[in-house]
Amino acid sequence: MKAAVLSVRRLSVRFLMPGGRRVAAVTDAHFDVAAGECLALIGESGCGKSVLASALLGLLPANAQTAGEARLGDLDLLAADERTLARTVRGRRIGLIPQSPAAHLTPVRTIRSQLQETVAELTGIRGRAAVRTAAEAAAERAAFPSDHLDRHPHELSGGLAQRAATALALVGDAPLLLADEPTTGLDRDLVDHTVDELRRHVDTADRALLVITHDLAAAERIADRVAVMYAGRIVELTDAATFFGTPGPRHPYSRGLLQALPDRDFTPIPGMPPELGDLPDGCAFTARCHLSTAACAAVPQLTDTVACHHPYVPEDIRA
Ligand code: SF4
Secondary structure, eight states: OOOEEEEEEEEEEEEEOGGGOEEEEEEEEEEEEETTOEEEEEOOTTSSHHHHHHHHHTOOOTTEEEEEEEEETTEETTTOOHHHIIIIIBTTTEEEEOSOHHHHSOTTSOHHHHHHHHHHHHSSOOSHHHHHHHHHHHHHHTTOOGGGTTSOGGGSOHHHHHHHHHHHHHHTOOSEEEEESTTTTOOHHHHHHHHHHHHHHHHHHTOEEEEEESOHHHHHHHOSEEEEEETTEEEEEEEHHHHHSSSOOOSHHHHHHHHTSTTTTOOOOSSOOOOTTSOOSSOTTGGGOTTOOGGGGSOOOOBTTBOOSSOOOHHHHHO
């Protein structure tokens, strides 16, 4: 295993709401992402994945409180001030493919103009012709069509806006790429193209990639390891081949996610996730779990690869 580019240690995020209510958006997240590795953080919408990404980038709202550490080299992202994050981290040390690309793009400027500005700002490339060529190459890497470069964001479909945001994120060649739902709005062919491009970036440039997604097919295509998040906690962290292949995941929620896929059992997990502002005591999956016992009244900790009092073992799975 290569050295970790990102080391997250017991990262928690709480939102303080009017009336003193606290929302436990992320609790004790703990993982590394190494150079040349892709970690996919998966889970249903609202489980805390994007809040975790915002915490890493220092983009949480003012009512958020964080605890723990997130080290990018010698810098603790959670303790860094806004000036440091803006000048040395976002775009330069962490490239972001955002969840809402249309909102991330500047509405009054063309995609070409935004790409050229980013090339000039983040790379050593100088001279109009060279900057223009580099911007066009970045667009091509993200499969953004060259005949749309002089359009404004509002003239793009959701899929094209996503590809423009991907192109912008790749320009700075940051050591860590953080892709937050990078395949939103894309048809399956473009999903494959996008994740293959991201994977190529990891392999050829030896960069680290943290992909946040609810698209399990995309995760299977790109990831070396998988972290499953449920109700703000990572409940399973294992290698992708084991997770998607044999013997498969060990946590009941992870197994439910895979069994819900149309090309597997197509059987949804019963019930709904709990509200992050009203989590039950003990394991948050209890109400939906057919393996629940009295032991599950205590919160299970992540040991080995899974946080569960009664995880599947390979013998169960093969039986
Ligand atoms: S700890 Fe208990 S309730 Fe939670 S997933 Fe495991 S078996 Fe199910």
